[in-house]
């Protein structure tokens with residue numbers, strides 16, 4: 285059999301998540317270069333229908349009631365059993381809160397290396413190199429992948445879906461569930477969703493985002509006025525949300541939400557890697573910061589080294605006057 289690149293399919297509410305298509309896309313690119321095949325590993329309960337939308341050479345289904353919510357213990361035991369049976373060259377797992385639990389457990393159980401927080405996979409001189417983010421992206425590590433099986437925890441949003449738009453797979457194969465799924469120590473009772481947010485910043489076309497430069501909760505009013513005048517919604521960096529000035533649903537970044545508006549105005553945000561991760565794909569970024577060395581300027585299309593209060597007030601006057 286040709287070498288395989290396996291991709292763990294992450295799904296929610298009967299739909300593969302975006303990161304699944306991103307991983308299938310990068311797996312396709314690697315497989316084409318190596319003459320390998322892409323195997324989408326679908327763990328779940330009554331998921332056959334979902335398999336028909338997975339563009340892979342093969343979908344391997346392992347169906348069991350305990351896998352309904354991809355609960356970490358059940359999913360990890362199922363995946364480990366499946367991989368141990370026929371080790372693929374590489375196994376790509378989404379580096380999401382769900383996937384991280386599964387990948388670490390499987391790697392430990394099989395004694396395989398795990399490269400987590402992977403944001404790039406490139407072939408150099410015939411060898412695949414995985415680039416992993418360390419310390420929240422402050423350091424990048426290039427890891428050469430050898431011939432032994434390895435697991436890659438691939439970051440959501442790091443890879444393009446282009447090579448894998450939803451479509452039918454080559455073949456679908458169902459494998460039996462391992463006996464250990466009958467003796468699990470944990471089980472998911474229910475899935476509870478957070479309360480609906482007041483606004484969904486991930487769908488906003490224009491965002492005015494504020495950072496610690498805004499200094500106090502009272503000053504948010506100025507940013508809110510500017511947002512209203514621009515027809516934008518107000519968002520923030522994490523410290524403001526941690527301080528309770530704005531709800532978590534307004535946080536942009538690694539541990540917040542990823543946004544891709546047409547316009548992103550960053551007021552007094554330094555541009556830490558964790559923040560940039562959530563907004564760097566905005567179409568037009570305007571940054572106002574009084575520090576010319578602030579990293580936010582590395583991603584900004586337009587920048588003003590200035591006091592945010594002066595700029596916000598002048599802008600408001602223009603927009604409202």
Ligand SMILES: Cc1cc2nc3c(=O)[nH]c(=O)nc-3n(C[C@H](O)[C@H](O)[C@H](O)COP(=O)(O)OP(=O)(O)OC[C@H]3O[C@@H](n4cnc5c(N)ncnc54)[C@H](O)[C@@H]3O)c2cc1C
Nearest residue numbers: 495496497521522537538539540552553554558573574592
């Ligand atoms: C695991 C992890 C996850 C994280 N997740 C996130 C996340 O999801 N989102 C996030 O944002 N952060 C996240 N962080 C935190 C991140 O590392 C930064 O600490 C944070 O983004 C900094 O926020 P800030 O830019 O508002 O504040 P600061 O870094 O303090 O920057 C304030 C900026 O305001 C400027 N400024 C001050 N006064 C003015 C003024 N009057 N006019 C103009 N400019 C002014 C300063 O020059 C400075 O650049 C995370 C960190 C970790 C470790």
